[in-house]
Amino acid sequence: MTRTNETATVREAVFDLLRAEGMTTIFGNPGSLELPMLRDFPDDFRYVLGLQESVVVAMADGYAQATHRPVLVNLHSAAGVGHAMGALFTAHRNRTPLVVVAGQQARSLLEGHPYLLSQDATTLPRPYVKLSREPARAEDVPAAIARARYLATAPPAGPVLVSVPSDDWDRTADRVAVRLTSTTVAPDPALLARVGDALANARSPVLIAGSGVDREGAVPDLVALAEAHRAPVWAEPMSHRCAFPELHPLFAGFLPPVREDIVRTLAGHDLVLSVGAPVFTYHVPGAGPHLPPGTDLHLLTDDPEQASWCPGGTAVITGLAPALRMLGAHRPGSPRTPPPARRRPGPPARSTSRITxxxxxxxxxxxxxxxxxxxxxxxxxxxxxxxxxxxxxxxxxxxxxxxxxxxxxxxxxxxxxxxxxxxxxxxxxxxxxxxxxxxxxxxxxxxxxxxxxxxxxxxxxxxxxxxxxxxxxxxxxxxxxxxxxxxxxxxxxxxxxxxxxxxxxxxxxxxxxxxxxxxxxxxxxxx
The missing domain is CATH 3.40.50.970 (Thiamin diphosphate (ThDP)-binding fold, Pyr/PP domains)
Structure with a gap:
């Protein structure tokens, strides 16, 4: 971490860092231990108050998804983090970059068992944060928050928590210089070329659109690839974003979260390319294979964990947009017949006595x-x-x-x-x-x-x-x-x-x- 030589209070150093990073909207619900952070709150910052910590985190989650920017969340010690855990679980699954700064009792009291102590502040939010830290010294707080911001946005994005004792904010610390980091994962060119050749030579390929496609802004790239191969596109099971336009003639529908039903749905396809989605998200127990017999599976994901539990085939850890563009160079050897358009239901029957x-x-x-x-x-x-x-x-x-x-x-x-x-x-x-x-x-x-x-x-x-x-x-x-x-x-x-x-x-x-x-x-x- 690069630092400047100029010193300031921890609070001043942190707000300077947040300002430089464009993180001037803070979502929170403060308690007594967080007040020192908010003293002399800067006029160019906005504090968005939620009336319960789970509401705070969910609002920040939506804001971060809408703005494509990491967001700082201000929570109150153990109780506030506890209230927020369900929302942190969702932000973790949504892959939302949140920097959570949680209050902690004063450092001078930590050796006893004071009121409002977060007894094991770094363990409490796990496993639904990418990292949880309580800096060893007050002067390390700005650098810890800078690290949290970088880690929150690194793929796969997600929440990071920093626990800060209440008496740290008025101590002195070095200001932290902002540095640029890349959040794009480059694919292995040879491995991706193998995927492209398999896609080009497939008899009847099918694509699965995962929520990661929308998160990365890669929907146009997936549309272009599907059109080039005239391949039907299914939305992943339990999809939480629109990863493919649902009125597009190649959109086939939504995969069910049931193993046997997925196998039946994908029958007849010799290649499955899943983009930005785990293979697969199930909601009920099942048995048997994950794909029809003889179907070749390929996965594109920026998440090493998703890649590690892919049930077979080839998994490429990569940024989705550049990978899809590279696959666009691999054209089918002969024109394919486009699949039949999805049948859409007509207007439902209406009752005169009740709303369905x-x-x-x-x-x-x-x-x-x-x-x-x-x-x-x-x-x-x-x-x-x-x-x-x-x-x-x-x-x-x-x-x-x-x-x-x-x-x-x-x-x-x-x-x-x-x-x-x-x-x-x-x-x-x-x-x-x-x-x-x-x-x-x-x-x-x-x-x-x-x-x-x-x-x-x-x-x-x-x-x-x-x-x-x-x-x-x-x-x-x-x-x-x-x-x-x-x-x-x-x-x-x-x-x-x-x-x-x-x-x-x-x-x-x-x-x-x-x-x-x-x-x-x-x-x-x-x-």
Whole structure:
């Protein structure tokens, strides 16, 4: 780490570093141990307050994804980090670059057992951070935060935590000079050439688009490769980004998270090229092979861990965009017949007495503003959205990669903050919304252009669905009732409405989607 000779307080050195790195928006929920960091808070910085630490991390996650920049998160000692763990788990799976600075009791008290002590601060957030450090000396804090920023953005990106004792901030330290680092992984040219030759010579190749393609801005490169080879493209199981335009004639659909179903889906293809996705993400137990017999497997990923548990074939650790462009030089030996276009369902039947999920999703597809961003956390509605609400291109869709609830609502607020002028539409279940409903307060304070559509079916519908799969006739703990999301929204400063009548759905959506302030629409749907 290169340092300058000029000294300053730890606080001044850290804020100078953050300013030079463009990290001037901080998300947090401070406690007593964090106040020394925030003394004389610089006028050119913005502090985004969340009312619970999981909300803080999820907002920062959305903001970092929207801006393509690392973000600093300010958390309170052990309790605050503990509250944030579910959101850190999701940020880890989302591959989001977060620098988490957690408070710690004063260094002068660490040998005892003081109030608010984080007893093992570096172990607490593991394994869902790339590194967790508590610097040995106060003067090492700026360098530790600089290192955390570099490591958070290095592929595969992810959260890094630095625990800082409260009395470190007023000590002296050297200022840390910013240095440039590369975040692109170069592929092995010979190995990638083998993949290209195999793709060119395949009889019937198929591509799998993973979320990493969208994270790296490589969607146009994947589209060009698919078109050159006239290869169908499937979205990875449980995809959390739009890695291929879903109205493109080569888009085949969404792979199911079930081993046997994937084998049946990919039958007839002699080569599978998975780009930016693990092979494969399963949600239920299965048995047998991972691919049809005789199918050649190739994986492009920037994640050595994904490469290490690839079930066979060839795994190339690489940046996706340059690798896809290099593969573009390997053209098929003879023209291939393009696959048949995916059949899309028509408008769903509508009831005159109740709103169905299909009716809601289709209406949203018809009414959504051009250029809007969709954030989803309604697991029971996601299959319907895959059929009736196609995502149109890069950076138009976000959801949790971990499956943990509580991400969607605050992440939508962070995305809206990171993309001023863009309408962000969050589709969340009633159960999901209650995990992080405090995010509505932050949305109102920030005045962001976010529309929240609550799919209110009075239950944890996905859990009920799994109960049926497990042969449980009467699951417990899945019924929800008595929740008034319009009232919860208005109490926190948002505009809101509620709709139950199918005839009133479209006018209600138009009001919600054009509101000049954060708007929550509580849509009561048929169970």
């Amino acid at each position: 999920q299909a009716h809601l999703v289709h209406a949203l597809a018809e009414e959504r503003p051009e250029g809007c961003v969709l954030v989803e956390e309604a697991p029971g509605t996601r299959p319907v959205m895959c059929e009736l609400l196609p995502n149109l291109g890069p950076e138009t869709f976000y959801t949790t990669a971990s499956g943990a609830l509580g991400h969607g609502l605050p992440a939508a607020v962070g995305i809206a903050l990171g993309r001023p002028g863009t309408r962000v539409v969050a589709v969340v279940g009633d159960g999901s919304a209650m995990y992080a409903v405090q995010a509505l307060w932050s949305a109102a304070q920030l005045g962001v252009a976010v529309t929240v559509i609550v799919v209110n079916n009075h239950r944890y519908a996905t859990v009920d669905g799994f109960a049926e799969r497990f042969g449980m006739a009467r699951p417990v703990g899945t019924a929800l009732g008595g929740l008034d999301f319009a009232a919860l929204a208005t109490a926190q400063g948002c505009a809101a409405g509620r709709v139950e009548n199918p005839a009133a759905l479209v006018p209600a959506l138009r009001t919600a989607l054009t509101s000049s302030c954060p708007y929550v629409l509580d849509v009561v749907v048929d169970r």
